[in-house]
């Protein structure tokens with residue numbers, strides 16, 4: 001048996017023995033996915049235990065270096081682990097911006113001390129990170145951001161306002177883009193700093209969304225003291241880091257279109273709601289073709305993720321595809337929920353009541369509308385494709 | 397299997413691209429059309445394709461072919477889409493070859509496949525009896541007579557029928573007009589008495605014809621496969637045809653897209669390149685994204701043919717439905733973004749649009765395949 005086959009067998013056995021049954025059920029509510037951090041309330045013992053056993057092996061971040069607590073697995077082993085988890089419908093033990101965003105940036109740009117301080121805690125899910133990028137006047141045009149960061153000798157002083165900060169209320173730390181040189185060109189005067197959300201001067205105020213939830217906040221920063229060693233990379237290197245982070249964020253958001261193996265297919269939803277087939281077909285023939293079109297599109301999308309992966313491995317990739325995947329993936333995820341609510345009719349739009357899972361579907365549907373806004377809007381992705389890939393945009 | 401071409405497939409693609417762009421670009425099709433060519437294809441070009449081995453890509457080595465597989469053939473088809481080269485490739489080297497490989501007796505394979513490889517024997521596949529693809533709607537009949545059969549009926553829109561030496565025809569040996577069972581396929585000599593072929597001209601300037609069969613007598617060994625049991629062969633041919641038409645449509649879409657983006661970088665209005673206008677940029681970027689999706693499903697479906705995937709029909713229908721939608725989008729946008737010049741016969745864009753629509757209809761359009769996809773998933 002090759003080493004990889006052996007790794008697969010061992011992983012399979014270990015997962016079977018260690019992944020609790022409740023952690024193999026489809027993710028329904030927000031809390032079903034563990035985000036970690038000091039304020040996290042585990043939905044049950046299983047969720048806590050699953051996080052702990054996985055984190056102990058570093059398998060919450062399987063391909064990160066073992067010296068910082070990561071799994072130290074090769075690309076191939078990481079893929080096997082993912083496949084084996086997918087096989088048994090195991091939930092990811094941890095889901096966080098630490099894993100998907102600031103962690104990779106720290107590994108690439110952070111000092112040795114910063115890595116030692118933060119990476120192990122990200123792996124273990126001890127700290128919930130939030131992202132302080134957008135400001136009231138600078139969203140798509142992020143590089144215009146105005147939150148000031150002054151050098152006060154032994155520390156920095158930060159003043160300004162952030163908005164749309166997801167989960168700022170529950171987060172422990174923020175990675176924050178700030179302006180360190182107001183006189184430089186807009187992309188050249190930005191830095192990335194880290195601070196504890198309990199630092200004096202940090203205040204958050206929740207914003208209620210169309211889904212009825214308030215997952216994000218306005219974040220006010222008044223004379224917030226940031227230690228000098230919490231600068232990631234060099235001073236004024238922030239835009240480069242932010243761009244690096246954004247490709248990671250886009251890959252993650254674009255991936256939301258993915259349906260887990262255990263999730264009910266759209267056509268099964270439709271069959272169940274209709275109470276069966278008529279002459280072997282869905283009675284609503286227009287809905288039938290809408291569903292078929294979506295199922296074909298999502299198949300093409302998943303195959304594209306696979307192909308781009310394979311091309312990267314084979315060294316034949318064209319690169320710059322994260323924008324395309326983000327655009328296509330988020331638009332498809334929005335369509336999925338348009339179809340789901342349509343399939344369920346008025347029950348799909350119920351807002352309250354136990355019979356309707358307290359309006360879960362309606363709030364999920366509304367949440368997906370943000371997919372094509374967060375992490376750079378669809379329009380911005382199309383701008384990037386036009387300019388960087390197609391070379392359009394010169395003014396003649 | 398990784399969704400990338402291996403080295404040999406990449407080489408084949410590159411050589412096809414080189415050959416076609418040099419020897420059979422769109423101007424060749426234009427000339428064939430303008431001259432109202434008898435054959436509708438250029439014989440010398442076909443001879444060169446044969447010399448390059450393309451007629452034998454799908455033929456097993458035992459019968460003189462290259463056994464290079466559908467991913468390989470798909471690359472040639474895709475490049476053919478970029479140049480709109482008219483040739484017997486699809487009818488003979490893809491469809492007839494696949495039919496004979498799948499259902500032919502050893503004797504039939506020995507007699508026919510080497511001649512296909514040599515490029516001397518051309519075929520046409522005659523399934524349709526109407527303008528829309530409905531392969532089980534077969535009214536043509538084959539009645540047992542002596543040792544053999546007598547065929548009667550009409551077939552419509554048979555690609556390449558008037559240049560074919562042999563026709564592969566579906567006819568009913570039992571059952572009612574719309575039964576999937578009871579259909580048989582026969583190989584007919586196109587010169588046989590009672591065979592009447594009338595050429596029709598479609599928008600794409602490629603070969604098509606109406607076929608009338610009156611009391612055509614056939615020997616028993618004209619039967620391809622088992623009598624009354626052609627359903628699985630027809631399913632297979634539906635999959636093969638649609639996957640290769642998809643490759644052609646993908647080639648068409650990419651070519652039109654690249655020409656359109658190029659035009660956006662050349663044409664100025666209001667003192668600026670039209671490619672600098674965001675309304676147009678976003679349409680181009682959307683097409684780029686759609687073409688990327690199409691590429692992935694095409695290569696997956698080609699691989700499914702080569703490994704005889706159990707999901708083959710599902711992938712074939714997903715592939716044709718997706719790529720047809722993309723080709724419709726891109727050819728329409730291609731004309732629109734060229735403005736008035738896009739409407740002229742002088743520009744090639746119109747040729748691509750016309751060929752795309754015919755290829756989309758052949759063997760089932762997007763709607764047909766959406767329905768087939770749904771049925772295959774039992775809903």
Ligand SMILES: Cc1cc2nc3c(=O)[nH]c(=O)nc-3n(C[C@H](O)[C@H](O)[C@H](O)COP(=O)(O)OP(=O)(O)OC[C@H]3O[C@@H](n4cnc5c(N)ncnc54)[C@H](O)[C@@H]3O)c2cc1C
Pocket residue numbers: 130131132133134135136138139140141163164165166167216370371373374375376377378379380383674
């Ligand atoms: C669910 C969700 C979670 C988020 N989480 C966070 C977070 O944790 N941290 C954080 O910092 N931010 C977060 N954001 C903010 C997000 O990044 C911004 O909303 C986004 O970048 C858009 O900025 P804006 O809201 O200011 O919209 P605007 O930039 O004002 O855009 C308004 C409209 O104009 C269009 N537009 C703008 N510029 C152009 C252009 N050049 N060309 C064409 N069209 C254009 C946009 O596409 C959009 O349709 C989140 C947003 C959402 C919806």
